[in-house]
Amino acid sequence: MPSKEGRDVLISYSYMILDIITSGLINGSVYALLAIGFSLIFGAARIVNLAHTAFYMVASYCIYYGTHKMGIHPVLAMLVAIILITLIGLVCYKVFINPIREHEAAVLIATIALAMAMQEIMLLIFTGDFRSVPSLVAGYLEIIGVKIAYQQLLTICVALLILAGVWALLKKTRLGLAIRSTADDREVANLMGMNESRVAMITMGVSVGLAGFAGAVVVPLAVVNPHMWMHPLIMMLAVVVLGGLGSLKGSFIGAYILGFAESLVVFLIPLGAFLKGSVALCIMIMVLVIRPEGLFGVAFEEER
Amino acid sequence: MKKTSFLLSILLAAFLLMAVSPAAWGAKVIKIGVIGPMNFVQGRGHWAGATMAAEEINARGGLWVGKKQMKVELVQADSNEFLSVTDATNAMELLLTRNKVDFIVGGFRTEAVLAMQDMAMDYKKIFLGCGAASDEICTRVAEDYNTYKYWFRQTPINSTNLGKTSFIHVGTVGAIMKKYLNIPKIKAAVVAEKAQWTEGISKVSPAVLSKMGMEVVGVWRPSQVATDVTAELSAIQRSGAHIIFNWFSASVGITFARQAGELKIPAMRVGINVEAQKDGFWVATQGMGNYEMTLNTYARGVEVNELTAPFMNRYIERFSETPTYNAGTYDAIIYNLAPVIEEAETLDADKIVAIMENREFAVPSGKIAYTKDAQGRHLHDIKWGPGYQTALGVQWQDGELKGVWPNRWKAAEGAPEITYKGIVPYKIAPWIIEKYKQ
Numbered sequence: 001m002p003s004k005e006g007r008d009v010l011i012s013y014s015y016m017i018l019d020i021i022t023s024g025l026i027n028g029s030v031y032a033l034l035a036i037g038f039s040l041i042f043g044a045a046r047i048v049n050l051a052h053t054a055f056y057m058v059a060s061y062c063i064y065y066g067t068h069k070m071g072i073h074p075v076l077a078m079l080v081a082i083i084l085i086t087l088i089g090l091v092c093y094k095v096f097i098n099p100i101r102e103h104e105a106a107v108l109i110a111t112i113a114l115a116m117a118m119q120e121i122m123l124l125i126f127t128g129d130f131r132s133v134p135s136l137v138a139g140y141l142e143i144i145g146v147k148i149a150y151q152q153l154l155t156i157c158v159a160l161l162i163l164a165g166v167w168a169l170l171k172k173t174r175l176g177l178a179i180r181s182t183a184d185d186r187e188v189a190n191l192m193g194m195n196e197s198r199v200a201m202i203t204m205g206v207s208v209g210l211a212g213f214a215g216a217v218v219v220p221l222a223v224v225n226p227h228m229w230m231h232p233l234i235m236m237l238a239v240v241v242l243g244g245l246g247s248l249k250g251s252f253i254g255a256y257i258l259g260f261a262e263s264l265v266v267f268l269i270p271l272g273a274f275l276k277g278s279v280a281l282c283i284m285i286m287v288l289v290i291r292p293e294g295l296f297g298v299a300f301e302e303e304r
Numbered sequence: 305m306k307k308t309s310f311l312l313s314i315l316l317a318a319f320l321l322m323a324v325s326p327a328a329w330g331a332k333v334i335k336i337g338v339i340g341p342m343n344f345v346q347g348r349g350h351w352a353g354a355t356m357a358a359e360e361i362n363a364r365g366g367l368w369v370g371k372k373q374m375k376v377e378l379v380q381a382d383s384n385e386f387l388s389v390t391d392a393t394n395a396m397e398l399l400l401t402r403n404k405v406d407f408i409v410g411g412f413r414t415e416a417v418l419a420m421q422d423m424a425m426d427y428k429k430i431f432l433g434c435g436a437a438s439d440e441i442c443t444r445v446a447e448d449y450n451t452y453k454y455w456f457r458q459t460p461i462n463s464t465n466l467g468k469t470s471f472i473h474v475g476t477v478g479a480i481m482k483k484y485l486n487i488p489k490i491k492a493a494v495v496a497e498k499a500q501w502t503e504g505i506s507k508v509s510p511a512v513l514s515k516m517g518m519e520v521v522g523v524w525r526p527s528q529v530a531t532d533v534t535a536e537l538s539a540i541q542r543s544g545a546h547i548i549f550n551w552f553s554a555s556v557g558i559t560f561a562r563q564a565g566e567l568k569i570p571a572m573r574v575g576i577n578v579e580a581q582k583d584g585f586w587v588a589t590q591g592m593g594n595y596e597m598t599l600n601t602y603a604r605g606v607e608v609n610e611l612t613a614p615f616m617n618r619y620i621e622r623f624s625e626t627p628t629y630n631a632g633t634y635d636a637i638i639y640n641l642a643p644v645i646e647e648a649e650t651l652d653a654d655k656i657v658a659i660m661e662n663r664e665f666a667v668p669s670g671k672i673a674y675t676k677d678a679q680g681r682h683l684h685d686i687k688w689g690p691g692y693q694t695a696l697g698v699q700w701q702d703g704e705l706k707g708v709w710p711n712r713w714k715a716a717e718g719a720p721e722i723t724y725k726g727i728v729p730y731k732i733a734p735w736i737i738e739k740y741k742q
């Protein structure tokens with residue numbers, strides 16, 4: 001039978017573990033949504049879309065505009081934003097990315113320029129003021145003394161549902177099969193009669209749509225501003241590199257590893273809470289030193 | 305021949321046009337550069353304050369510079385200093401070389417202001433700072449007077465005094481909680497965003513708060529742009545803190561207030577939260593920022609002196625928002641530059657500096673006097689204390705930003721009590737009362 005002091009320490013640790021789990025799950029789910037969208041288009045079309053998180057930022061602004069300026073219900077605003085951002089993504093693909101698709105460096109530069117342009121446009125329209133969107137569900141749940149906002153729980157659930165939906169799309173549908181085949185080998189997929197270019201475009205739509213979903217689930221928890229795409233971009237790149245470029249499974253697991261790493265830092269080193277991003281990136285570097293292809297990536301030699 | 309005459313006529317017409325163009329009127333206009341991050345609230349405040357001042361001066365015909373009456377022309381420069389110090393220095397370069405301004409007002413971020421200050425000093429242009437609080441900007445004047453004498457701080461009070469005032473605020477809140485909730489010893493959590501301006505305060509806070517009789521339960525340093533601070537809040541709640549002494553200037557101030565309100569963390573938040581100084585804070589936190597207390601310069605309904613209400617009313621009527629302290633560009637032009645130019649009867653910077661550094665004058669936020677350091681050297685920093693600049697303590701109370709400090713404040717033992725007109729009592733959040741009254 002532990003002493004009272006011992007029991008207090010045990011209780012305090014269990015609180016902390018619950019906190020870490022909640023916080024890690026939220027971070028991880030958002031990173032997973034972003035990273036899987038990014039990995040999808042990279043895997044299927046070898047497009048490194050650095051504007052991916054900028055689409056997430058624009059989606060957040062669309063939701064803000066819908067709820068605050070047009071007065072529509074947040075859920076409806078989210079659905080409209082996801083559709084709108086998918087269409088914008090497809091237009092961007094057709095106009096800016098498709099013509100230079102075969103030149104990877106050019107795509108890299110074009111997409112970062114696109115992201116900067118989106119940032120400046122949002123800055124011009126909405127200024128640099130910080131904005132927010134109301135929570136879909138107010139209040140919080142208290143589990144053994146740990147407070148978890150309902151909105152956070154909703155975010156985790158919706159994110160996991162969307163991820164399950166993406167998994168079903170990829171594994172259970174003909175489109176998913178086409179995307180996976182193209183990701184495996186573009187040339188062979190082409191020879192087998194698949195319209196690789198069309199698959200790439202549809203994948204771009206799904207990918208940007210996922211960025212829109214990420215914006216929708218995060219926006220009630222986040223502060224909307226024109227620069228909100230930068231930190232997630234770094235984390236998303238870290239996740240996909242950690243998981244293995246183009247590997248969806250790797251992105252999913254990598255996202256939760258980094259999400260939990262961030263939470264651990266905040267709880268274990270309060271004075272170094274600002275280091276959470278850096279620690280996550282250090283984990284990525286360590287993994288790469290040991291396994292350059294990432295956790296679930298294909299070795300570069302093998303790929304060549 | 306006919307063609308030559310035609311060309312000559314065109315040239316003559318062009319010369320005549322140039323002669324009557326605004327550039328030629330330049331001699332009759334005082335150009336004031338207004339520099340700030342114009343896409344952000346701070347820059348908008350700079351511009352709004354300066355616009356109001358220029359309109360008032362020009363409505364009365366301009367400023368008398370000796371026997372010549374000159375109108376004021378404002379030149380806007382977007383420093384974009386939140387994102388790039390280089391953009392800020394480029395904007396300053398344009399003001400100095402292309403626009404050839406006579407004076408400069410504005411600036412916000414210390415890192416950018418330090419660089420812009422150097423440039424203005426090179427051109428011997430008077431630069432009135434209306435944003436950066438760092439002490440260093442003014443200690444430069446004392447250390448190298450001949451180079452930096454053209455710099456003056458207009459607003460806010462410097463970092464040291466901001467810290468001093470914030471400790472007074474936290475002490476006040478601690479005393480109120482102690483008295484009304486019967487808490488024998490107040491526990492405080494220090495939360496300071498990771499930024500240059502909070503380095504000192506995060507180090508000294510535990511010692512100072514301990515000296516004030518509080519128990520410090522920990523120091524947390526979230527990122528300036530953290531989008532989730534529930535982890536920090538959970539840890540703070542578990543520590544049993546009654547007060548969160550927070551220091552925020554960026555978006556984390558909104559995230560922190562919103563999540564703390566959403567989770568009903570049983571600790572009152574007090575300190576500096578720049579976002580909470582703005583009208584938009586209530587909407588940005590979806591009302592969850594209720595009971596947040598922060599240091600501020602202005603509050604609706606609070607009158608520091610006879611100039612406050614007229615200024616506030618005109619500003620709110622003109623711009624439909626409460627001024628932030630960056631609107632101190634108004635004071636810089638109307639109460640500082642304008643009378644000094646008229647007194648000096650010249651735009652000569654050296655003559656203006658000589659008058660400016662020895663003046664005492666009232667502005668809507670108090671009285672301004674320029675200080676000297678311990679060795680008697682000019683700092684061109686503004687004096688803090690009763691009768692001068694004290695700043696305010698403001699609290700969000702059900703959607704309104706109310707002034708709550710100074711309320712019967714005694715600056716020293718035996719000193720008279722100070723309460724500004726319009727100050728209301730501080731409120732403790734109901735869930736905290738409920739928790740500690742039990």
